[in-house]
Amino acid sequence: MAKAPTVYDVADRAGVSIATVSRVLRMPDAVRPVTRDRVLDAVTALGYVPSGSARGLAERRTGVIGLYFPGFDAAEEAPTLDVLSVGAAHPFTIIHDEAAAEGTTPEEGPGSMLFLDEVLRGAELEAWKQGFVLMVGVGRNDPDRSTVRDMAGRVDGLVVLASSVPDDVLERLAVRIPVVVLSGPPRGDSYDHVTVSNTEAMTELARLVLEQSGGRAPAFLAGPADSPDGAQRWQGFSDAMAEAGIALDDVVVVRGDFTRASGRRAAEELMANGLPLALMSANDQMALGALDAFRAAGVRVPEDLLVTGFDGIDAAALSHPRLTTVRQPMIELGRAAVQVLMNRLEHPDTDPIFVRLPLEITLRESSLRRP
Known part of the structure; x- marks a missing residue:
């Protein structure tokens, strides 16, 4: 594999400083169009990808926020999937859906939790708008909450569904990173909350x-x-x-x-x-x-x-x-949770926020x- 281009290579090709390259990638509107276009052309030509780990070390941030849900679907009942054998299978199958013809409904699959699907869409959209990556964790068969604890070491802040994480675990996580609780009213805690009426x-x-x-x-x-x-x-x-x-x-x-x-x-x-x-x-x-x-x-x-x-x-x-x-404003709930988390990252010492959206x-x- 060819050696990955660096910010120095981009700066040299565009004829600018590395600080200008960084500014173009982080705040493009703050750079003159001519200079911005020259830097972006160099980025494209070289195939340059900013190093998230290096940026995180400099800023003490990962650029990632977490969203943790409980595992509602029966994942253990999902059929085995061997993707390496899929290519050898017949390209299609014909199924006579007798249940639908009789007016009955089969058991739902993993996509049944549509409320959480929409909240996830909103959270991902807002994270993208804010320049962050969204990491999603699902706690299936996770009695010691190792999933959410592992996430906490990889993200700048965390949104959790109310009651999905035991109080003592959540308290320990909140010492390290900001926590926003989605759904459910405050219970004498010090977290930011986003809920509905x-x-x-x-x-x-x-x-x-x-x-x-x-x-x-x-x-x-x-x-x-x-x-x-x-x-x-x-x-x-x-x-x-x-x-x-x-x-x-x-x-x-x-x-x-x-x-x-x-x-x-x-x-x-x-x-x-x-x-x-x-x-x-x-x-x-x-x-x-x-x-x-x-x-x-x-x-x-x-x-x-x-x-x-x-x-x-x-x-x-x-x-x-x-x-x-x-x-429920499901997409708006996800977006609001991320906005509140962004506010907490920028203003870590302000009082807890309670946002309640109308229905x-x-x-x-x-x-x-x-x-």
Whole structure:
């Protein structure tokens, strides 16, 4: 392999100082166009790539920020993939999708956590705009949180999903690098937080459902017990029930894990014990799973019961019937988390920041009972 060109080679070819080369690469708008174009032409001609490690040593930064999620998908169930043998396989396969023809839905694959997908898109976009690289870590089968601890040694700052890292581990990480917690309210900690108005939006949605169901208590499809978002949505639901004079002991509660499959199981449990007039789900994926099960059993929505979700994923607008939901600004959440982290890197000694983004209640056919 040829020797990699250096900043000195670029400066020599362009006839400028190495400081000018550095300025062009870092702040191109601060350099005269003629000089900038000459340096960039030299960079292209030589195939020069700035050394991130050298720059990091000089600036005491890596130019990388981290985003850590828990592992929601069942990675251990993924089929074995031998990429070295793929070339010998037949170029295509024909599959008769009988499940789709029968109106049922197969188990979802690794791409089912659409909320996190959108947050990731936003975080990556904002990191790019800020001139940083985004490193993503997923904690699958990681009881000692070695993944996030390893990430912390490689990044300038870290965004973590609330409750994905134990408090004691997070405290130790925050001594070394700035930490932004995504979702969930502050709990007496000193981290920056970015969240949404879960409680208020769920309270208002529950009021609307109560109006449609004649004041009768809806059932509630809750998320994982350790989810801060799930807890806030349950609180919003509870507040609406208290406001309507409905005791929580009279509310049917089933629990899922935020996946579509768990929503189907919850709906089957409800049908086995008697349908409520309405089912409010803590997220869209579970609500869509419930719609799958109701449709397969011949239960009509909204005629036989109302169904609502929460998150506003694209699939909610494509279901039959279309799903009433609360739309989260998912991409904006990812972007906001990165912006807050950038602010903390520039102003490390300021007070913790709490950013709460608004939500949109989107009413669709699944919760609107026809007169």
